[in-house]
Amino acid sequence: MNWRIPLSDIDFDEAESLAVQGVLKSRWLTMGKVTQEFEVAFAAHVQAKHAIAVTNATAALHLACLALGLGPGDEVIVPSLTFVATANAVRYVGATPVFADVVSQDDLNISPKAIESLVTSRTRAIIVVHYAGYPCDMEAILSIARQHNLFVIEDAAHAVGSELDGRPLGTWGDVGCFSFFSNKNMTTGEGGMMTTDNDDLAHKLNRLRSHGMTSLTWDRHKGHAYSYDVVDLGYNYRIDEIRAAIGLVQLSKVELNNERRRSLTQVYRDALQELAPQVAVPFQNHVGKTSAHIMPILLPSETRRKEFIDSMKENGIQTSIHYPPIHTFTAYKDAMVWDLPVTEDVAKREITLPLYPAMSNDDVVVVVSAIQASLNLS
Ligand SMILES: *Cc1c(COP(=O)(O)O)cnc(C)c1O
Numbered sequence: 001m002n003w004r005i006p007l008s009d010i011d012f013d014e015a016e017s018l019a020v021q022g023v024l025k026s027r028w029l030t031m032g033k034v035t036q037e038f039e040v041a042f043a044a045h046v047q048a049k050h051a052i053a054v055t056n057a058t059a060a061l062h063l064a065c066l067a068l069g070l071g072p073g074d075e076v077i078v079p080s081l082t083f084v085a086t087a088n089a090v091r092y093v094g095a096t097p098v099f100a101d102v103v104s105q106d107d108l109n110i111s112p113k114a115i116e117s118l119v120t121s122r123t124r125a126i127i128v129v130h131y132a133g134y135p136c137d138m139e140a141i142l143s144i145a146r147q148h149n150l151f152v153i154e155d156a157a158h159a160v161g162s163e164l165d166g167r168p169l170g171t172w173g174d175v176g177c178f179s180f181f182s183n184k185n186m187t188t189g190e191g192g193m194m195t196t197d198n199d200d201l202a203h204k205l206n207r208l209r210s211h212g213m214t215s216l217t218w219d220r221h222k223g224h225a226y227s228y229d230v231v232d233l234g235y236n237y238r239i240d241e242i243r244a245a246i247g248l249v250q251l252s253k254v255e256l257n258n259e260r261r262r263s264l265t266q267v268y269r270d271a272l273q274e275l276a277p278q279v280a281v282p283f284q285n286h287v288g289k290t291s292a293h294i295m296p297i298l299l300p301s302e303t304r305r306k307e308f309i310d311s312m313k314e315n316g317i318q319t320s321i322h323y324p325p326i327h328t329f330t331a332y333k334d335a336m337v338w339d340l341p342v343t344e345d346v347a348k349r350e351i352t353l354p355l356y357p358a359m360s361n362d363d364v365v366v367v368v369s370a371i372q373a374s375l376n377l378s
Contacts, residue, residue, distance in 0.1 A: 048196065065090060071095055097332075100114040109137070124150060132294045297353060
């Protein structure tokens with residue numbers, strides 16, 4: 001389908017192509033100096049002590065759970081209004097996801113109050129998701145974590161470049177997990193990053209990423225080591241030099257692109273005021289600096305969403321949904337009955353509008369007019 005206005009679009013130019021060609025010409029394709037450079041640059045960017053690159057954010061979340069020692073019998077509190085990978089990671093290590101509601105129709109992030117009410121003697125960790133890059137209430141969440149001795153993992157897949165109190169998201173908890181999937185604010189096709197300030201954790205994450213081995217191919221190549229031991233049941237979750245090279249270029253663009261996303265978000269907010277109160281725009285009162293990863297709105301409860309999406313499509317405008325809540329998926333059906341009234345309400349009404357740096361202010365006006373027209377239909 002050829003969209004007049006797609007949901008998202010990547011910002012690639014000659015620089016990414018040249019970076020990839022450079023790696024191909026070097027004939028060293030994985031775990032080399034480009035990956036190290038990417039990790040150092042990313043760590044500096046988000047002000048983390050360590051950054052460790054992996055194949056994707058799902059792998060990052062998996063290794064974060066493993067490195068923190070989560071396992072069978074442990075409960076991990078997660079939002080249901082997120083991508084399924086957030087909760088899958090908990091299950092990969094045999095632990096149990098416990099779903100917490102979001103704050104409100106305006107704040108689609110995990111609710112500290114809900115977290116507090118779900119803590120049991122088995123709770124070991126909380127995974128927060130900064131929805132669309134808007135910061136969770138980290139102060140309240142860290143305070144609960146300290147009180148009950150819980151780890152905090154940040155699913156920062158949306159949040160590269162986001163900040164709270166001047167401090168980048170992904171560095172508030174024990175481990176931050178970033179995604180470079182093709183629709184994220186910076187992309188390597190598939191790719192991810194783990195960040196931490198804890199030296200021991202960094203060491204573990206690094207080892208788990210590469211089969212639990214004590215030395216890496218790169219070190220052996222450089223003559224630093226000739227053999228190795230395997231001390232953990234690790235995985236092959238390594239990124240390659242080709243993706244790392246793309247990542248370096250993308251990282252250099254992300255702040256300017258985020259600025260453009262924030263500016264477009266403001267244009268949307270202003271234009272959508274004309275459709276209030278029927279159409280609600282979440283995160284009106286957000287604090288901190290957002291990466292403006294996506295543009296969510298809430299339709300009136302009586303609107304038939306499928307017909308709305310089809311009508312937008314007829315206007316050449318691609319939309320999406322963030323998210324079908326995890327606790328409603330077949331793979332998550334169990335004996336538990338979750339009490340998530342806000343999640344269930346917003347998940348039925350949410351629509352994600354197009355948002356990407358190359359979008360024009362006029363495109364926003366076109367989208368908002370199409371919303372107006374489409375709502376009259378239903
Ligand atoms: C994209 C995304 C992930 C998964 O990232 P991958 O890099 O595709 O594995 C996890 N959590 C959230 C909230 C995401 O948006």
